Amino acid sequence: MTLQANNVTFTYRGRHGAPVLQNISLTIQSGERVGLKAPSGRGKTTLCRLLAGYERPQSGQVLLDGKPVCGMRGVCPVQMMWQHPETVVDPLLRLGVTLSESGPVDRRLLEELHIEDGWMERFPAELSGGELQRFCLARALNPATRFLLCDEISAMLDLVTQAQIWSFLIREAERRDLGLLIVSHSDSLLEQVCTRIETLPV
Secondary structure, three states: OEEEEEEEEEOOOOOOOOOOEEEEEEEEEOOOEEEEEOOOOOOHHHHHHHHHOOOOOOEEEEEEOOEEOOOOOOOOOEEEEOOOHHHOOOOOOOHHHHHHOOOOOOHHHHHHOOOOHHHHHOOHHHOOHHHHHHHHHHHHOOOOOOEEEEEOOOOOOOHHHHHHHHHHHHHHHHHHOOEEEEEOOOHHHHHHHOOEEEEOOO
């Protein structure tokens, strides 16, 4: 499977000046762990949003095996993980309800991510940042997921939790032949976990 951004240009509405991204291309194959580097404000998160289908480019295309990502029906095979998990879950829903929205739950995932059954009756604010990020990871890795976009997902976590998450993600990507896009300001992290590293033009 192949996820591609082909010569995409994107400018947010109401923003004057140069586009956030201009004629950017990136290809991720199944099984690849691609690192993405660029200074802050240079469009790394925007590119992830385009690849996940949250935004449409003004020009160029985002394709999954030759088909547009935007407009896909059902659970999208391209999922995104964020730096702050509390911003992407409904604070008023119990975690069990949130998890069920993504489809069937793989019991093995919950066990490997040390997600306890008792969490399902809790609300997001009752978990620590590391616990909630592990929960969001299990939610993103539904059976339909083929590509996972990781935008600074461990930047706010302690070193032990960071190591646990990346060790798990590498094993899971190899087990399921997942393609990963890993955005980070840490060169050492990218060098450790990625099979190749790309840099957005400044």
